[in-house]
Amino acid sequence: MAFIRQMLTVAAKDLRSEVRTKEAINASLSFALVILLLFSFAFDPTSETTREIAGGLLWLAFAFAGVLVLNRSFARELPNDCLDMLNASPVPGAALFLGKALANYVLLLGIELVCLPVFGVFYNVTWYRHLGELVLVLLLATWGVTVVGTVFSALTVNLRLREIMLPMLMYPVLIPCLMAAMRLSTVLIGGEPITGDDVAWLRLLIGFDIIFTSLAVVLIDTVLIG
């Protein structure tokens, strides 16, 4: 249907722009790797400590680096008043939002998939023992981060201090999602499957994703058009 096509057109445009300029991707990836590096100085990475903090460390790196990509999402529409052209077009706000969210999702997942092996090498960790479940956690939690981040990117796009405002507003809202991701990732990287109590965290992620995607889709027109 036309909605899906418009959504994919927007996603493709964002990805094409990003691949061509590599502005956000380079900065974001470097930032994530630097964080992983810095943390190795913050404590002594024995295998005991590493196993306990693996999930936390990874998701901190993803969350901080991801902001650079998410910020760019609507900010890239500002030069030449392109955002106005998009808002004035027949593309529904929801299609515009989901298209951008999709592009951000792909970029964030790409960064995460590069960081994992690097993390494995730096910290001497076999992180792929429960690869399937880990990928599931990545997919669910990254979507949560993407959806909230893209909505706040739209909300802060016209603000002067956008680069500071976006992380400051976004992170508290993401706390439940990040907690779940950290907890589940720590368990999986430590070599255990997700069982019993931890299944609740998966359910939280799914609930979080559904609720915030719905809210974002409903509210996006209010955010974009004054």
Added chain:
Amino acid sequence: MTALAVEGVWKYYGDYPALRDIRFAVEPGQCTALLGRNGAGKTTLIRILAGLSRPTKGAVKLFGQDASVRATRAQVGIIGHGIGIYDELSALENLKLFAGLYALESPGRVAEEWLEKTGLARVKDGLVREFSRGMRQRLAVARAFLHNPRLLLLDEPFTALDDRAIALLQGLLRDALREGRTVLMSTHQLREALELATHVVLINRGKLAHTGERTAEMLADPGYLYRVHGEA
């Protein structure tokens, strides 16, 4: 059916009314010049007509339908202050993108066609970032026209255009009017704009000061309207 009907539009910023009870209509085939001093409310009004802003009170109807319905946007072409094209994409990619967003059949063909018409076929794969100002302006014009809009909304279109772009735009507008399309452009009484106009709407401090046909006096003396119908 009226092309554009503005029905009692008010726009408040906080408690401050930027637009007060604006009412006028534009029939198909007309070219209406929206005049007013800086700060009178022209840009605010055009943004509302373009769907970029919602009126606090009142309604705007495009070809009979309420303008807040997204689908009506497909009939409108817009040239604003910014050129509205992406620097990091090529000319062809830009036009294909907008053709896709406006759900046109074969966006590729339409894009190529309009690159021809605006004299940019030679540089179709060049990134807009590398274009001269005149080339960008022509591409912006292509973007506004490529979906064959029934209504064209132009915000000070002739300001900052070079000769070639002005000639191109005037030609396209004359053709469009001849085909029965409708044009509304806000302007600072530039001769290029007034020549094309069949009607004028004057906004003064957010209120409608005058609507009517564009007369010969207005063309001869651009300050005429302001003297006769209340100044800013």
Added chain:
Amino acid sequence: MGMREKVMVVLGAVAAMLLTRNIWVMLTQLPDEAFQGAIFRIIFFHVPAAFTCFLCFFLALVAGIVYLAKKSLQWDAFAVSVTEVGLAFGAINLISGMIWARIIWGIWWTWDWRLTSMLVCWLLYAGYLVLRRAVEETTERARLGAVMLILNFSVVPFVFFSIKWFRTQHPQPVLFGEGKMDGIYREMLYGNWVPLLMIAAVLVLLRMKQENQQREIDALRRAAHSF
């Protein structure tokens, strides 16, 4: 004095009387709680402050939704006022909790799930105030603020659940214990909530008045500059 001012004065006076009476009862009539000592009385402010705080945040959600539906800036004034008052009572909850923790446990902060959840929610709504500061135009500020209030309140239940589950997996010292309270204590707990609510109402009305006046000034200033 207008109607609103009369209501504020009456509420304020009644609240002051109730509060005085409650404090007198707390200090003279309620026996010291067996294990926790005299400082236990802080709970009669700590817990009602939390109730008030979240009631305020809920009212802010309502205000945001109504504003988006009706576009009346009175509702925006209410939204910011009730959020600021909510944050004030949230701060009371946090500070009283920290004082309590310091006296009973010897540490200023424990990652007690209620205290941690309050802290996160406090940061959420402080973010709302920061957002408002960053938007210059009144109507845009109201619109974006309302959206954020909706997003914020939607995450509050997630915050509580996630922090509580985290705590069951990583147990921390619990501030006030999970046990139920005896009759007289519970009566005072809810009883003290009443004057706090009245004070909250007075503060909200006061802040709304200031917000409305500010908006009027902004409109006049803008009108003056446009000539």
